[in-house]
Each structure stands twice: as structure tokens, then as C-alpha cells.
Amino acid sequence: MEDSKRKDVIEKFYLDCGFATRALHAGEHLGQPIGSHAHTNAIFQTSTFVFENVDDGAKLFDHKKQGFIYTRLGNPTVLVLEAKINALEGQKVKLADPEHVRISSLVFSSGMAAISSTMLAILKGGDKIIRGDVVYGSTEDLFTKILPRYHVNSVSVDTSDLAAFEKTMKANPDAKAVFFETPTNPTMAITDIRRVSEIARSINKKIHIIVDNTFATPYLQRPLELGADIVLHSTTKYICGHGVVIGGVVVTSDEKVKDDLYQMMVDLGPSPSPFDTWLVNLGVKTLPIRMKQHCSNALKIAEYLEKHPKVAWVAYPGLKSFRYHELAKKQMDDFGGILAFELKGGFEAGKKLMESVHLFTLAVSLGCVDSLIQHPASMTHHSVPPEKRLKTGITDGLVRISVGLEDVDDLIRDLDRALQKV
Numbered sequence: 001m002e003d004s005k006r007k008d009v010i011e012k013f014y015l016d017c018g019f020a021t022r023a024l025h026a027g028e029h030l031g032q033p034i035g036s037h038a039h040t041n042a043i044f045q046t047s048t049f050v051f052e053n054v055d056d057g058a059k060l061f062d063h064k065k066q067g068f069i070y071t072r073l074g075n076p077t078v079l080v081l082e083a084k085i086n087a088l089e090g091q092k093v094k095l096a097d098p099e100h101v102r103i104s105s106l107v108f109s110s111g112m113a114a115i116s117s118t119m120l121a122i123l124k125g126g127d128k129i130i131r132g133d134v135v136y137g138s139t140e141d142l143f144t145k146i147l148p149r150y151h152v153n154s155v156s157v158d159t160s161d162l163a164a165f166e167k168t169m170k171a172n173p174d175a176k177a178v179f180f181e182t183p184t185n186p187t188m189a190i191t192d193i194r195r196v197s198e199i200a201r202s203i204n205k206k207i208h209i210i211v212d213n214t215f216a217t218p219y220l221q222r223p224l225e226l227g228a229d230i231v232l233h234s235t236t237k238y239i240c241g242h243g244v245v246i247g248g249v250v251v252t253s254d255e256k257v258k259d260d261l262y263q264m265m266v267d268l269g270p271s272p273s274p275f276d277t278w279l280v281n282l283g284v285k286t287l288p289i290r291m292k293q294h295c296s297n298a299l300k301i302a303e304y305l306e307k308h309p310k311v312a313w314v315a316y317p318g319l320k321s322f323r324y325h326e327l328a329k330k331q332m333d334d335f336g337g338i339l340a341f342e343l344k345g346g347f348e349a350g351k352k353l354m355e356s357v358h359l360f361t362l363a364v365s366l367g368c369v370d371s372l373i374q375h376p377a378s379m380t381h382h383s384v385p386p387e388k389r390l391k392t393g394i395t396d397g398l399v400r401i402s403v404g405l406e407d408v409d410d411l412i413r414d415l416d417r418a419l420q421k422v
């Protein structure tokens with residue numbers, strides 16, 4: 001289906017609805033075969049689509065007719081999720097600013113496929129990008145090991161420090177983009193998206209502002225409303241929510257970025273599988289209700305840990321003691337389901353804790369319905385050089401928890417018992 005039709009469908013039916021309604025309904029009918037009378041959308045598990053005749057095939061390739069050709073290029077099941085995420089990230093931008101009606105989304109086979117395809121779509125040899133100093137381990141590798149091979153270099157800065165960011169921006173006025181996570185993985189540092197966008201554009205009007213919104217999800221934070229023009233997610237996490245899929249998505253208000261990204265989809269092939277996309281679409285329907293519970297459980301656990309004598313500090317945006325609390329209150333609708341903390345006994349104490357809990361599963365990833373616990377220094381951020389890791393607050397004893405939807409009293413009891421063994 002062509003973009004104009006896609007936009008019509010989204011705008012016509014869903015832009016006036018609330019978040020939960022959009023999460024349930026936006027895009028759904030795009031995946032229902034005509035005449036099937038199915039209540040839920042279908043899985044078009046096919047690699048190719050049949051042309052009516054030679055002329056029909058030629059028209060589809062010439063973009064003179066709407067339809068599907070080959071699943072790497074587009075698939076109705078994938079289109080449903082693209083329309084839905086578009087409606088979740090986009091609605092308020094349209095209402096607030098009628099110029100931003102061209103928000104559109106592309107679904108990818110992983111969060112890393114979404115991030116790397118975005119970089120390849122907007123950068124070329126000789127370009128430079130400014131990026132947050134704390135990013136997910138593979139994103140760090142992309143910036144430090146892969147892109148430099150194509151003569152794309154990155155300048156790393158703590159984007160939560162606006163003075164430092166402005167200085168870096170002034171020193172690199174020709175940078176093509178700014179990329180950051182907020183909250184960051186795993187230190188939970190928060191960047192003021194609006195101020196960073198303003199500062200960057202006051203120096204370079206054309207710069208792209210790219211936000212990895214994986215930790216917050218559009219339910220808690222919509223960066224396009226705050227000045228970013230590209231938002232991306234690992235849908236593996238909260239958006240799917242059930243830990244059954246690896247996936248990603250990019251949402252952009254820039255028509256050229258969308259076209260260039262689509263070219264990456266076609267020619268590099270980071271396309272998602274229809275079945276996986278269908279599972280993500282199923283998960284996203286309950287995103288609002290899940291996020292409410294993740295936030296409420298995480299706050300209670302953060303408050304419990306903060307008072308525990310064996311805990312040195314807790315990083316959670318909902319805690320008044322957390323240095324980014326005021327900014328989180330302003331920028332996010334709630335504080336999320338992830339927290340990090342340092343045990344006074346350092347790594348050995350953390351190891352003991354992780355091996356003593358029963359309800360928390362020792363595993364990387366986050367945003368699942370059940371609670372996960374992990375050790376960033378040896379797991380998700382093992383590829384970050386130790387000096388850099390320590391400088392950015394990813395200490396050897398840092399433990400990260402992705403708080404699930406269990407009864408919170410059970411989770412606290414589990415932690416309490418495990419902490420006694422530390």
C-alpha cells in the first residue's frame with residue numbers, strides 16, 4: 001500500500017483517539033483479507049505475492065498500483081504494526097503542529113537492524129555524528145568498530161549535560177545527527193530532548209535528532225513531540241512485551257529519511273518476518289496496561305532498595321533522590337520499569353544476589369512481562385572498554401533489574417531473602 005493511502009487510513013480513524021484505543025485498533029483492518037470476516041488480523045506468512053498478469057506486475061513495480069510484491073519490500077501483516085506504531089508515536093505531533101503530518105514508520109527485524117539501517121540511510125563516508133556516551137553495547141560497537149570502517153566517525157558526549165553537549169555541538173557544527181538513549185541503558189541518565197534539539201538546531205538547522213526510545217516506549221515519552229525527527233525502538237522489549245521476538249521499528253517525521261530508510265529495507269534486507277511482526281502487534285495492544293503496572297512495581301522496588309543497608313545507591317527516575325527526577329517528571333508520563341543499583345559489596349555481592357533470587361530470571365533483555373536481572377559489566381556492556389564503562393557509571397557492581405508484572409510484594413520478598421545471603 002502506498003504512503004498516501006497508509007496516511008489516510010491512520011489519520012482518518014485513529015488520530016483523535018486516546019493511546020489505549022490506538023494501541024488496540026490502529027492499523028488492524030489493514031491486515032484483514034477482504035471477505036474473511038476475521039476478527040483479528042491475519043498472518044501473511046508468504047515470501048511473495050501473485051500478480052494478476054504481466055501488466056499488473058509491471059504496474060506494481062512502477063508504483064502505478066498499490067499492492068504487495070515480495071515480503072522484503074512490504075507485507076500486509078507488517079503494515080499493520082507500522083500503522084499502529086505510527087499512531088502511537090505520532091498523534092500528538094500532528095495535533096500540536098499541523099506541519100508534522102508526515103510521520104511514518106518502518107518495522108525491522110531487530111532493534112540493531114533499525115539503528116544500523118538508520119545510520120546507513122542518513123550518513124555517508126566523511127560524515128560525523130554526535131552521540132550519547134552511554135548506549136547499548138552493540139550500538140557502541142556500531143559507532144566505534146563498524147561505522148569508522150566506512151569513514152563515519154562519532155563524537156561521544158554526555159547528552160544529559162547540556163553545557164557539555166552545547167560545547168561539543170559548537171566544536172562539530174557540521175555533524176549530521178545527534179543520537180542518544182533516554183533513559184540510558186543501564187545507568188538511567190535522562191537527556192532533555194527538547195533542549196538538546198533546540199541547541200543542536202540553533203547551530204545546525206538540518207541536523208537529525210535521533211532518540212532510542214526503547215526504555216520509555218511511546219506510552220511514557222514521545223520524542224517527536226519534543227523536537228526529535230527520528231525515533232527508534234527495539235520492539236524486542238516493552239513493545240512486544242512477552243520476550244518472544246527480536247524486532248525493531250523506526251518512526252520519522254522526515255519524508256526523505258523515510259524514503260532512504262525504505263531503500264535500505266529493500267536493498268540490505270533488514271526486513272522482519274510476518275509471524276514475528278504479528279506477535280509484536282499482539283503484544284503492543286496491551287502496552288498501556290502493562291506499562292502502568294511496570295511503573296508502579298518498579299517504584300515500589302526502588303523505594304525498598306533505596307532503604308536497604310546493603311545497597312549503596314539506586315538509579316530510578318521515579319526516586320526523588322535521583323539526580324534526573326525533576327527532568328523525568330517533566331519529560332515522561334511515568335518513570336518506567338527499569339532500575340539499576342549498586343550493592344555496597346561490589347561485584348561479588350551482585351553475583352551472589354543474582355544467583356540467590358528465584359522469581360527474577362538471570363537473563364539479558366528487558367521489558368518482559370516477568371522480571372529479569374542482569375549484570376551489565378559482564379553482559380550487555382562487556383564490549384565497552386572498562387575505563388569508558390567506569391567513567392560513564394557502569395560500575396563492576398551495577399545490577400540492572402527489569403521489573404515485571406508479578407505481585408510486587410512477592411518480588412520484594414524474593415529480593416529481601418536474596419539480599420540476606422549477600
Ligand SMILES: Cc1ncc(COP(=O)(O)O)c(C=O)c1O
Binds near residue numbers: 112136212365
Ligand atoms: C536501548 C536498546 N537499544 C537497542 C537495543 C538492540 O535491540 P535488539 O536486541 O532488538 O537488536 C537494545 C537491546 O537490548 C537496547 O537495550
